[in-house]
Amino acid sequence: MESRKFIKSGLILSAGSLIGACSAFGRNVLIARYLSVENYGIATTFAIVMTLVEATSNIAIDRFIVQSKYGNNLETQKVCHFIEFIRGLLGAVFLFLSSGWIAALFNLQDLVWAYQMISVVPFIRGLLHLDVIRFQREQNFVPTVFLENLPQVISLVAVPVFALFLDDYMLMIGVILSQVFSTVIISHLFAMRNYRLGWGYTDFRAAMRFGWPLILNGMLLFGVLQADRTIVGSFYSIEELGWFGAAFALSLFPASILSRVAQTFLLPKLAAVQENDGSFSFLSEVCISACILLGSSLSMGLIVGGGAVLTLFYGPEYALANQVIAWLALMQGIRVAKAGTVIVAIGKGKTKIPMYGNMLRILMIPFGVYFAWVGADIVDVVLCGVLGEYLAFAGMLILMRRHTPSFGKLFFRFNFVFGANLALTFMGLNGFFPGAELQQIIWAFLVTFAVNLIFLLCMPDFFRWLKESLKT
Numbered sequence: 001m002e003s004r005k006f007i008k009s010g011l012i013l014s015a016g017s018l019i020g021a022c023s024a025f026g027r028n029v030l031i032a033r034y035l036s037v038e039n040y041g042i043a044t045t046f047a048i049v050m051t052l053v054e055a056t057s058n059i060a061i062d063r064f065i066v067q068s069k070y071g072n073n074l075e076t077q078k079v080c081h082f083i084e085f086i087r088g089l090l091g092a093v094f095l096f097l098s099s100g101w102i103a104a105l106f107n108l109q110d111l112v113w114a115y116q117m118i119s120v121v122p123f124i125r126g127l128l129h130l131d132v133i134r135f136q137r138e139q140n141f142v143p144t145v146f147l148e149n150l151p152q153v154i155s156l157v158a159v160p161v162f163a164l165f166l167d168d169y170m171l172m173i174g175v176i177l178s179q180v181f182s183t184v185i186i187s188h189l190f191a192m193r194n195y196r197l198g199w200g201y202t203d204f205r206a207a208m209r210f211g212w213p214l215i216l217n218g219m220l221l222f223g224v225l226q227a228d229r230t231i232v233g234s235f236y237s238i239e240e241l242g243w244f245g246a247a248f249a250l251s252l253f254p255a256s257i258l259s260r261v262a263q264t265f266l267l268p269k270l271a272a273v274q275e276n277d278g279s280f281s282f283l284s285e286v287c288i289s290a291c292i293l294l295g296s297s298l299s300m301g302l303i304v305g306g307g308a309v310l311t312l313f314y315g316p317e318y319a320l321a322n323q324v325i326a327w328l329a330l331m332q333g334i335r336v337a338k339a340g341t342v343i344v345a346i347g348k349g350k351t352k353i354p355m356y357g358n359m360l361r362i363l364m365i366p367f368g369v370y371f372a373w374v375g376a377d378i379v380d381v382v383l384c385g386v387l388g389e390y391l392a393f394a395g396m397l398i399l400m401r402r403h404t405p406s407f408g409k410l411f412f413r414f415n416f417v418f419g420a421n422l423a424l425t426f427m428g429l430n431g432f433f434p435g436a437e438l439q440q441i442i443w444a445f446l447v448t449f450a451v452n453l454i455f456l457l458c459m460p461d462f463f464r465w466l467k468e469s470l471k472t
């Protein structure tokens with residue numbers, strides 16, 4: 001019974017995440033359709049800034065409420081509300097005071113007022129009611145699904161509404177505000193307790209001790225996920241940021257879904273056998289192999305058909321992004337493969353290993369900055385990201401070798417798949433898959449299915465586990 005409830009909760013979370021991710025992607029596509037490439041580039045800078053503020057101040061109060069033995073305590077919740085309120089206030093002040101520097105970073109000095117306008121977003125977010133998060137302690141995830149994903153749906157619906165009277169980057173500001181307002185309102189509607197601020201030194205110290213190391217990891221994640229767009233926005237034209245941002249969003253969208261679904265279904269299996277070295281070793285090999293195949297499917301599909309899909313969704317104005325979509329697909333494919341090592345590390349309780357992997361990834365950021373500074377092609381910046389993801393995957397696999405004795409086999413599998421994807425990238429860039437948009441999309445399905453079937457057959461242990469899992 002417990003296992004069915006767990007599976008049901010996992011399915012609810014996965015379905016909600018899928019709806020939210022699709023809504024967020026659809027929202028970005030609609031915004032790109034309504035705006036010029038230049039205005040979409042400006043809108044992209046707003047998204048980067050919001051992510052930066054969130055990443056550099058996130059002390060994971062939501063996770064503290066779920067994990068702390070005092071998380072159900074009313075007084076502890078009041079203190080957590082106080083921390084979130086102060087965090088939002090400080091974030092708003094920081095963003096307002098640094099708006100001039102941010103505008104100069106993106107060569108948009110005449111838009112200081114726009115960055116000052118969105119500085120209200122962290123403050124509003126700081127008024128979130130955390131009672132919805134507390135429900136997770138009772139395995140009630142439905143309110144969380146609504147809180148995390150309904151605002152994405154609302155922001156999607158808001159795009160055509162705001163587009164009736166906004167035809168420039170202000171459309172993005174309107175959508176951001178609608179999303180944050182709806183998030184806070186939904187949190188209060190689902191809450192059972194009254195919203196109160198409170199103070200208690202013991203709870204405050206416990207929350208800060210729990211959350212401050214995660215700020216460092218948040219900064220690392222910002223570097224991992226946003227460094228490429230930030231570099232392009234700082235050293236290239238705002239139009240180039242526009243089409244690059246569209247290509248990046250297209251590649252990130254499926255990568256995020258695949259990584260999240262993989263973690264939802266594989267992490268509980270690993271955590272259940274973490275004390276059994278033999279079972280854990282076998283399942284860790286299965287987990288990493290599965291993520292390698294998922295990453296390969298993503299990268300191959302977008303390498304072959306990404307240009308056609310990009311033009312289909314965003315329009316012909318974004319066709320210049322065809323020169324980078326294949327390399328971005330390769331980078332995101334490696335990131336999905338790397339998610340396998342992250343899941344294994346968390347399943348074993350080695351939570352520092354993902355942070356070390358992110359550190360290896362950001363080692364390539366200075367090289368990307370250098371190439372951009374000397375005026376190199378945007379592709380060179382992306383290649384630094386590809387190499388950074390490869391180093392992060394290899395490094396994490398080495399760090400986990402004690403818990404995955406099949407390290408050599410997994411590293412060979414990854415390099416074999418990575419090499420095939422690399423070869424496919426060069427083939428695609430040299431016009432090996434010609435034809436109209438529909439033909440390229442068909443090519444993408446055929447190539448992805450055929451090549452990954454070969455990969456699957458070359459992994460007999462994983463193939464055997466997959467067949468047995470499907471039977472049960």
